[in-house]
Amino acid sequence: MLYGRQAELDALHELLAAVRAGAGAGLVLRGEAGIGKTALLDALAATDGVRVLRAAGVESEVELPFAGLHLLLRPVLDRVGTLPEVQATALRGALGLAAGNGTDSDGFLVGLAALSLLAELAADRPLLVLVDDAQWLDRASAAALLFAARRLDADSVGMIFATRDVPDFPTPGLPELRLAGLADDAAGELLDAGGTGLDPVRRDRVLAAAAGNPLALLELPGALGDAADHGALPLTDRLRAAFRARLAGLTDGVRDLLLVAALDGTGELPVLLRAAARFGAGTGTGTGTGTDELDTAVRAGLLTVLDPDDRVAFRHPLVRATVAQDAPPGRRIAAHTALAAAWDTPGGADRRAWHLAAAATAPDEQIAVALTEAAARAAGRHGHAAEAAAYARAAELSEAADARLRRLTLAAEAAAEAGELDRSARLAADATAALAGTSPAGAEGRPATGEPAAGTDPSPVDDVDVRRAGGADPRLAARLLSVRAAASFWRGSLGTAHRAYLRAADLLAPIDAGASTALLVEAVHVGWYTGERELAEAYDRLATALGSDPGTPNAGDCEATAMARLTLLGVGPAIGRATPTEPSPDEAMATVRRLVARPGWQIMTAAVGIVLGQDGSTIDIGAEEVAQAHRHGRIGRLPQALFYLASGRAYAGWHEAAARDAATGVELAHATDQRQWAGRLREPLAHLAAVAGDEARVHRLVDEARADAAASDPDWDVPWVHSSLGLVELSLGRAEPALAELSALAAQRALFHIPAIRSVPDLVEAAVRAGRPDAAADALHQYRRWAAHTGQGWVAALVLRCEALLADDATAEQKYEAALAGSRRANRPFETARTALLYGEWLRRLRRRTEAREHLQAAVRAFDRLAAPPWAQRARAELAAAGQASEQAPTDTLAVLTPQERQIVLLAARGLSNKDIAGRLFLSPRTVGYHLYKAYPKLGVLSRGELPAVVGGS
Secondary structure, eight states, X not given: OOSSOHHHHHHHHXXXXXXXXXXOEEEEEEOOTTSSHHHHHHHHHTOTTOEEEEEEOOGGGTTSTTHHHHHHHGGGGGGXXXXXXXXXXXXXXXXXXXXXXXXXXXXXXXXXXXXXXXXXXXXXXXXXXXXXXXXXXXXXXXXXXXXXHHTOSSSOEEEEEEEOSOTTSOOTTSOEEEOOOOOHHHXXXXXXXXXXXXXXXXXXXXXXXXXXXXXXXXXXXXXXXXXXGXXXXXXXXXXXXXXXXXXXXXXXXXXXXXXXXXXXXXXXXXXXXXXXXXXXXXXTOOOSSSHHHHHHXXXXXXXXXXXXXXXXXXXXXXXXXXXXHHSOHHHHHHHHHHHHHXXXXXXXXXXXXXXXXXXXXXXXXXXXXXXXXXXXXXXXXXXXXXXXXXXXXXXXXXXXXXXXXXXXXXXXXXXXXXXOHHHHHHHHXXXXXXXXXXXXXXXXXXXXXXXXXXXXXXXXXXXXXXXXXXXXXXXXXXXXXXXXXXXXXXXXXXXXXXXXXXXXXXXHTTTOHHHHHHHHHHHHHHHHHHOHHHHHHHHHHHHHHHHSOOOSOOHHHHHHHHHHHHHHHHHGGGGTOOOOSSSOHHHHHHHHHHHOOSTTHHHHHHHHHHHTTOHHHHHHHHHHHHXXXXXXXXXXXXXXXXXXXXXHHHHHTOHHHHHHHHHHHHHHHHHTTOHHHHHHTHXXXXXXXXXXXXXXXXXXXXXXXXXXXXXXXXXXXXXXXXXXXXXXXXXXXXXXXXXXXXXXXXXXXXXXXXXXXXXXXXXXXXXXXXXXXXXXXXXXXXXXXXXXXXXXXXXXXXXXXXXXXXXXXXXXXXXXXXXXXHHHHTTOHHHHHHHHHHHHHHHHHTTOHHHHHHHHHHHHHXXXXXXXXXXXXXXXXXXXXXTOOOXXXXXXXXXXXXXXXXXXXHHHHTTOXXXXXXXXXXXXXXXXHHHHHHHHHHHTOSSGGGHHHHHTTX
């Protein structure tokens, strides 16, 4: 019976009712040790009519990738074959059931596979997934399960994570239920139900000490009388004292069994009995098979045997902690040694390696090699956090200095891959310092170091360390600096990242020009976000390096050189540097797309494409990256790829597709906890909202972006907010506010802010409409220079439109005609429509109404098709003033659908099956079917065969 938990039970039963009704749901139970989380899970597990999968995180297994997921899914692994092949392969590889698929997928694909498997099980009957002690899940399992939990929809699956109230298990996107201590009345009832027969004074003391903690109410009465009742100790320590008192009366054999169980964590009974027998034989306490000791531990209420899989579990994690922490170091070492021998089985290599490492008291190359092999296996299963831990421990056990440094470097790289940026930076700094220590220069006579530039972050590795490290092994030192640079960049320490890339490039310049050039390209990329001074420094260094003789180029050199040339072409005009006429931006982009295969550089190419006005290339690269990510299951790469794809399409005027891309990107960024990309995707979303005249949404996105920026840098003003605010004001016919926003951007901008240069045509229009054309003169001059540099016809067309707005009546017509033709040739539908509108307005003012009507009608149709209602309304008003009433705006047939229903309907109309759509949108097929059947009556259709006719050209 649960006392005082009716409100919590009601919340859990409400979740269960939703699951029974066919709706997926996730929930996090948070609270201190002993507060009753497990008891609530027990109550749910006893529910009739639902299937239950249950597991618990184990502290000793936090470095074993997917260990928690394996324990959870072990009873249902026979159903893995029902999954799509790419998902089944990823899941089998992650769980060690087959060879991993290396870098062809990422850890989030395992989460999608878990979601699909759970949905498959829920098709039989509602499913509850209960995870206790979630704070001790290995990182890979936690990421996979949280990814699945965030994407539950119509799958009749409920996922509940019980965790201590600690920051180590963040669960963004999931609702939480926090457990407090029991109220006084309920606490008294629970204490009295325990049958302890305490006198009133001792009863009050227990109630006061327990503070409503149910476990304390059950355990503290038996510990009263010990050492003044441990009155000065925290509650957790008092509970450990209570468990310690229970352990004191047990035989050595029982304590042996408890210790190996505490240090192992899997609960695998055959392994524990083998280890306990070996451990007992080594200490002289062995008594036989160990089954008697197991029975004794169960009767004492310390262990339980879980049916039906015959695993052993501790009654409470504090029992495990007490057993492990109270054992003398020598006994723990002996127990780990026994466990290593017991895990000498197929599939037990990782656990064997970690137990050997735990037993080691001095460097041991054999154990270091075993951990290195475990790290490689973890990498193959995308368990990069576990990979980093294994390499780091292997480094500690390495006998040779060079092996230690190599493993520390691998650990730093793996930690960065896992997103553990602080850990990565610490490992890289340790390795660099150790590498410097091997330099013949020694520690004496170190020259003074220079202070970092004002406004930059101090580097944890100073210049002297870098010089000394470079003297020992420049390649390794550069590798370590690169790791630290990448980690610093993603943490927002842009100055540190910039300096680290430049230092690394210096180290490699004398011995590997291609690798040095590649690092300078990265430095330019970081400089773009850091500041104009840093950008100019990196640019100049890259230009100098590219002008020098790199020696005989190899494939890597060609790739780096091509990327460097494109980077210089993109950045040069932004900082006032002259750029060579050869190659042209078109040629440079084509060369890079042919040569570049380095991970991350294709996306960087898409970014440079935006800078150079190469929107078509950006769209193509983004689409290729998205397709590759879908094909190979690289879910984690999708938010970034979708950002550039959505941005390119939004700028090119393909609004419907851009909106779908951005919405999918945001959803996946949240599901994969990539907050930086969730934030960056606000930019195309705000642009699209401005086009649609959705003022409220633009302001909401702007407020969110400014709040995020203020949290990291109060002085930083996000450039794109001005372009979006200016565009929405312009779309709504408010020229003065539009001019104010766009002028602010033009006045403060460094030219390399993309929204600044691309918003110049809006600034010119706002200035003309406000009667202040001179306000845009300087910006238009810069825009002309950019147009000449890019060589893009669509930019030249917009220059002509701006000039037409500013021209007198004698010359405007020719410019409007040329601008309209240029936009049409470039297939820029939104800009074509805007030019037609402005041209039609000009013709009407000259009373050339027949000609005006032709252009205004084209503008109305285009704006309707592009979902730009304020622009369409303005064109209709002009058309009416020209003497012709336009047809009513077409109704958006799909407007009745939710965003997710709209996505699914559009894909279904293209002929994709539910399973194909599920793979594309990272949902379960059942969820896809659910949304389709909800959409049919809204659209007035009976089957998917009718969808193409309804969707039309959407």
